[in-house]
Amino acid sequence: MLTEPVTSLRFHRLLLTGAAGGLGRELRQRLKRYCDVLRLSDVAPLGEAAEGEELMSAPLQDKAAMQALLKDVDAVIHLGGVSTEQPWQPILEANIVGTYNLYEAARINGVKRVLFASSNHVCGFYKQSEVIGTDAPARPDGLYGLSKAFGEDVARLYHDRFGIETACVRIGSSFPEPRDRRMLASWMSYDDLERLVMAVLTTPVLGYSVIYGISDNKTRWYDNSGAAHVGYRPQDSSEPWRAALEAKQPKLDLNDPAVIYQGGAFVRTGPFDNNA
Numbered sequence: 001m002l003t004e005p006v007t008s009l010r011f012h013r014l015l016l017t018g019a020a021g022g023l024g025r026e027l028r029q030r031l032k033r034y035c036d037v038l039r040l041s042d043v044a045p046l047g048e049a050a051e052g053e054e055l056m057s058a059p060l061q062d063k064a065a066m067q068a069l070l071k072d073v074d075a076v077i078h079l080g081g082v083s084t085e086q087p088w089q090p091i092l093e094a095n096i097v098g099t100y101n102l103y104e105a106a107r108i109n110g111v112k113r114v115l116f117a118s119s120n121h122v123c124g125f126y127k128q129s130e131v132i133g134t135d136a137p138a139r140p141d142g143l144y145g146l147s148k149a150f151g152e153d154v155a156r157l158y159h160d161r162f163g164i165e166t167a168c169v170r171i172g173s174s175f176p177e178p179r180d181r182r183m184l185a186s187w188m189s190y191d192d193l194e195r196l197v198m199a200v201l202t203t204p205v206l207g208y209s210v211i212y213g214i215s216d217n218k219t220r221w222y223d224n225s226g227a228a229h230v231g232y233r234p235q236d237s238s239e240p241w242r243a244a245l246e247a248k249q250p251k252l253d254l255n256d257p258a259v260i261y262q263g264g265a266f267v268r269t270g271p272f273d274n275n276a
């Protein structure tokens with residue numbers, strides 16, 4: 001459900017990659033209110049273009065397609081790529097090669113601002129007993145988190161070398177509602193997601209920033225004070241779901257890595273890529 005627009009500022013053309021995914025579909029509805037043209041891309045079907053929408057299919061690993069995709073856009077919300085733990089090859093193509101292609105395309109087309117959908121899994125091996133800041137060094141919990149850490153470094157390089165501003169948003173768990181005990185800390189509502197995206201797009205000076213994508217949860221492992229300049233003020237909280245989630249939570253096994261570490265089940269040990 002859409003709330004009131006969070007800003008009266010408007011753009012001419014915004015690009016949303018990964019527009020067919022869970023968060024992409026949600027932002028597709030919401031971002032239209034802030035631009036004349038919303039360009040949407042994905043390799044998965046996007047349906048029909050509504051008024052004010054442009055649909056483009058651009059595989060992230062296709063350099064030429066990416067350069068065409070970023071032509072004449074004011075800013076990019078880059079959700080595209082692999083968003084869960086998967087074997088190395090798809091992660092390599094979409095998240096490693098793809099993120100490099102995205103930033104090269106931004107440089108060539110003179111695009112100056114990017115929201116890079118990073119992930120809490122960049123830092124999944126910090127403990128749930130810790131609160132980490134926006135300057136916390138990466139401690140990826142798998143190949144997916146590792147690829148997002150790479151993306152954050154690409155963003156930093158393109159900021160330092162070419163002046164492209166990026167917010168690396170280490171998204172927690174953005175779903176309609178928190179699903180388990182872990183999400184009491186990591187959850188971000190869709191309304192707060194919209195607030196965060198618009199804060200990133202409209203703050204006067206973004207620079208290179210890292211910010212955690214979470215709501216104003218009572219239990220928290222992330223401290224966003226280092227990104228106060230972004231102006232993100234979450235207004236939702238996981239607290240209304242606490243009692244129900246705790247009631248159905250099985251007894252915690254304090255030796256389970258998924259209970260010890262912030263990345264939850266993503267940290268479970270084992271070989272990657274099904275290579276024993």
Ligand code: 15L
Pocket residue numbers: 083084119120121171172173174186263
């Ligand atoms: C992520 O990065 C995933 O994209 C999402 O599907 C969730 O699993 C989320 O992390 C999470 O940690 O809950």
